[in-house]
Amino acid sequence: MVKIGIIGATGYVGAELLRLLLSHPKVEVAALSSVSFVGQEISNVYKNFLNKTDLICESADEVVKKCDVIFTALPHGLSEDIAKKAIDNKKICIDMGADFRLSSEDEYEEWYGKKFTQPALHSKSVYGLPELNKEKIKQCSLIANPGCFPTTIELGLMPLLKNSLIKLDNIICDSKSGTTGAGRGLTINTHFPEENETFAPYKVGAHRHTPEIEETLSTMANDKVNVTFTPHLLPINRGILSTIYCSPKNKVNLEEIHKLYLDFYKDEPFVNILPLGEIASIKNVRLTNDCFISLHLNHRQDQIIVVSTIDNMIKGAAGQAIQNMNIILGFNETDGLNLIAPAF
Incomplete structure (x- = not known):
């Protein structure tokens, strides 16, 4: 089983990722990170996980160390350095924030008020809209999940x-x-x-x-x-x-x-x-x-x-990220995502 880590697991996107990944047939969620809830079980933060997982929130470095695929569900400006550690350690990183979505550092600074902290890393990332970039995604270890x-x-x-x-x-x-x-x-x-x-x-x-x-x-x-x-x-x-x-x-x-x-x-x-x-x-x-x-x-x-x-929360965030993971790992694109809307 591929080991999965979520950094920023207690935000809405992180929690949705965990909910979906716990039912994925080919991966194991091995580690979670949250600055606000370090040392606490995720089920203390979201009761829907009670008796479904006993994972405890720990540091981002521990997540990178333990896992093969790292999802960063963080506000803009916080993912680049984590992505650098993941890529340096031959891990896959799928960023849910805005840090890798824009190719121009000037535009990123204009709209987000920050410069790139890892400018060399941006040439290695792929914009993760599967319907547009599927072949590029297959060959990539750093994905900018779309907004x-x-x-x-x-x-x-x-x-x-x-x-x-x-x-x-x-x-x-x-x-x-x-x-x-x-x-x-x-x-x-x-x-x-x-x-x-x-x-x-x-x-x-x-x-x-x-x-x-x-x-x-x-x-x-x-x-x-x-x-x-x-x-x-x-x-x-x-x-x-x-x-x-x-x-x-x-x-x-x-x-x-x-x-x-x-x-x-x-x-x-x-x-x-x-x-x-x-x-x-x-x-x-x-x-x-x-x-x-x-x-x-x-x-x-x-x-x-x-x-x-x-x-x-799904095609606009967590589900699309899992879709990208499936493509990179050679899984069926729909694994863990065969979801049907409620009738009412």
């Missing part, structure tokens, strides 16, 4: 961009997320009385996922892509839905676009293209590693509308 908002948008647009069907300077991404996307730490925006029975955008025009979205979409298009990205906070725990508006270069036929998407994703186990006339919904991806996509035209038939939805 949750970017995952919905990138999967929603990839067939159009790869086939050069839309204009690149007028893409609008209107996204909504459950509150788990903000992490476990309490903020005023996620405090129950502030979030319940309301709905509003946040970080309008200045969200940190913007450069990641633009860089990845530009890679897909082989040209510079600019987006207007506006995230919103929904009064639900989990799920993301992105409604994406884009202008076609020529007159479009929705049936042809639909067939293009079906063909493009036919070998991807987690991307589901809905029949025309149906609309993607958070309900149908909740607690799964699936992405559901529906395709639409506006009433003038001069704008393509793509609706893309995922569970932000």
Whole structure:
């Protein structure tokens, strides 16, 4: 059994990783780390693990020492040095944070306020969107797991961009997320009385996922892509839905676009293209590693509308990380991820 370690195990993403990995048929979770809960059993922090695991939170160095694959579920700026130790010791590192998502140090500093601490390491990392970079992921030991908002948008647009069907300077991404996307730490925006029975955008025009979205979409298009990205906070725990508006270069036929998407994703186990006339919904991806996509035209038939939805904690974080691990280790891509959404 491959030994797995999670650094940052008591955050929401770390806990979701542990929940999924405990049921994975080919790995053993061997060590956990948490700065806030060193020496405590994980079941003292999350009671859902009571009698499921007796793992105790320890130091990050111990996790690196004991494990073959290390997941770093940490805020930005904290993963690079840990990744360096892992790679130096011939381990696999899958970073759930933002430290390796951007190729430009200048952009990273502009959006995250920090410089790279291990600049040489960035040339060794691969952006871990499996549907885009599967062959590169197979050969890599350092993965930058994508952000949750970017995952919905990138999967929603990839067939159009790869086939050069839309204009690149007028893409609008209107996204909504459950509150788990903000992490476990309490903020005023996620405090129950502030979030319940309301709905509003946040970080309008200045969200940190913007450069990641633009860089990845530009890679897909082989040209510079600019987006207007506006995230919103929904009064639900989990799920993301992105409604994406884009202008076609020529007159479009929705049936042809639909067939293009079906063909493009036919070998991807987690991307589901809905029949025309149906609309993607958070309900149908909740607690799964699936992405559901529906395709639409506006009433003038001069704008393509793509609706893309995922569970932000699974396909947007922990599940996609496990998918990347499966690819690297040569497992079936769906191992540990054969999850079905609740019917209600």
